[in-house]
Amino acid sequence: EKDGYDYFMLKEIAEQPKAVADTLLGRIGTDGRLHLDEVRIPDQVLREVDKVVIIACGTSFHAAMIAKYAIEHWTRVPCEVELASEFRYRDPILDKQSLVVTISQSGETMDTLMAQRHAREQGAKVLAICNTNGSTMPREADAVLYTHAGPEVAVASTKAFLTQLVACYLVALYLGQVRGTKWGDEITEVIEQLAAMPEQVEKVLDTMEPVRELAHSLKDANSVLFLGRHVGFPVALEGALKLKELAYMHAEGFAAGELKHGPIALIEEGLPVVVVVPSPRGRSVLHDKIVSNIQEVRARGARTIVIAEEGDTAVEPYADHLIRIPATPVLLQPLVATVPLQVFACELATAKGHEVDQPRNLAKSVTVE
Numbered sequence: 001e002k003d004g005y006d007y008f009m010l011k012e013i014a015e016q017p018k019a020v021a022d023t024l025l026g027r028i029g030t031d032g033r034l035h036l037d038e039v040r041i042p043d044q045v046l047r048e049v050d051k052v053v054i055i056a057c058g059t060s061f062h063a064a065m066i067a068k069y070a071i072e073h074w075t076r077v078p079c080e081v082e083l084a085s086e087f088r089y090r091d092p093i094l095d096k097q098s099l100v101v102t103i104s105q106s107g108e109t110m111d112t113l114m115a116q117r118h119a120r121e122q123g124a125k126v127l128a129i130c131n132t133n134g135s136t137m138p139r140e141a142d143a144v145l146y147t148h149a150g151p152e153v154a155v156a157s158t159k160a161f162l163t164q165l166v167a168c169y170l171v172a173l174y175l176g177q178v179r180g181t182k183w184g185d186e187i188t189e190v191i192e193q194l195a196a197m198p199e200q201v202e203k204v205l206d207t208m209e210p211v212r213e214l215a216h217s218l219k220d221a222n223s224v225l226f227l228g229r230h231v232g233f234p235v236a237l238e239g240a241l242k243l244k245e246l247a248y249m250h251a252e253g254f255a256a257g258e259l260k261h262g263p264i265a266l267i268e269e270g271l272p273v274v275v276v277v278p279s280p281r282g283r284s285v286l287h288d289k290i291v292s293n294i295q296e297v298r299a300r301g302a303r304t305i306v307i308a309e310e311g312d313t314a315v316e317p318y319a320d321h322l323i324r325i326p327a328t329p330v331l332l333q334p335l336v337a338t339v340p341l342q343v344f345a346c347e348l349a350t351a352k353g354h355e356v357d358q359p360r361n362l363a364k365s366v367t368v369e
C-alpha cells in the first residue's frame, strides 16, 4: 500500500498535486466563479458576518494563520486565529455574526472539538474544514467544507496541510465573491491561478533531489532556524514543526522582522538558517527586508538555505543553498514553499535513522486534552 515508497510520508508528499486538485474539483465553475453550495451557509449570513475566528492545533493551526492573511486581504473582514487549547479556556467574544472556522484533518482532535462546541454555545456559526468524512467535527458543525486529501497514514501532516490551505483560500475567495469587495478583479485572477496550483506543486516535487542531498549533509546539525514573513512566517513555523517531530532536532521558526529583537543572538558559525523569501513582485518592501536579513545572518556565520521564486536574482549572492519554487500569487506561495520543507524534514529524519511514519511520543489523532 506504500506503492513502492519507503514510507507513507514520502507517498503522501508525492500525492499532493492530486490532493490539491481533488480539493478544488467541482468548486470552481466554468464561469470562473466559486461554487460552494455544499457549505450550506446562506450567502445572506456570510454577508452579515462581522468577524471570522479560526481555531486549530499543530499543523492545522499553521494553515489557519495563513488563512488570516487571505481572509483579511480579500474580504476586509477582521480575522482572528487561535490555538484551540487556548481559545476554549479564554472567554472569547462571539455572537451570531461571528463565523468560527475549525480546521482539522482528523475531525476528532479534542481541543478543537471542544472549542467548536464552545463557539456554537455562544451562538456563532461554525464551519468545519475537515479531511475525515463523518467524523465528529463535521457532524456537529453548522457547515462543512471537506478537504479531499484522502487518508493520511503518516503521523506528520503533509497532504492534509496543503488541502487545508486550498480550503482556506476557497473560503476567503468565496467570502470576497459573496460580499463583493474592491478586490473583485484580483479574486477572479487568483481563482484562475489557484486552479493551476496542482501543476505548480508537481514542478516543486520534480526538483527535490538537491534538497534531499542537503538534508543528508545536515544530519549532525544541533539546531535549524526558519525565517519567514507575511504568509512565509507560518510556513517557517511549519518547517520547524516538521523537523522537531520527525528528526527530533531543535528547530524554531521566526518572523524575520523579529530577528533583531532577540533570535539573532542564536546565530553562530555554521548554524543552518532556512529562509522563505516572499515574492519580489507584490509586496517588494518585504522582499528587500528579507534579503537584508539573509545578509545579516550570513555575516554572522549562518549557513543560509534560501527558498525563493524562480527569477529572484537578488538572493543569489547570499544563498549558500538555493531552492527554487515557481512564481505564484503572493498569498498562494505557501502551497509551493512548504513542500521543500516537508522533504527536508523527512530526509533528515531518514538520514538519522528515525521511523518517519511513526515518530516517538506522537499519535495521529490527539483525542485527549
Ligand code: F6R
Pocket: 057, 058, 059, 060, 061, 103, 104, 105, 106, 107, 108, 109, 112, 155, 156, 157, 158, 241, 245, 364, 365, 366
Ligand atoms: C503535525 C501534525 C499535528 C496535527 C494536529 C492537529 O504534523 O500532524 O500537529 O496537525 O495534531 O490534528 P488535526 O488536524 O487532526 O486536528
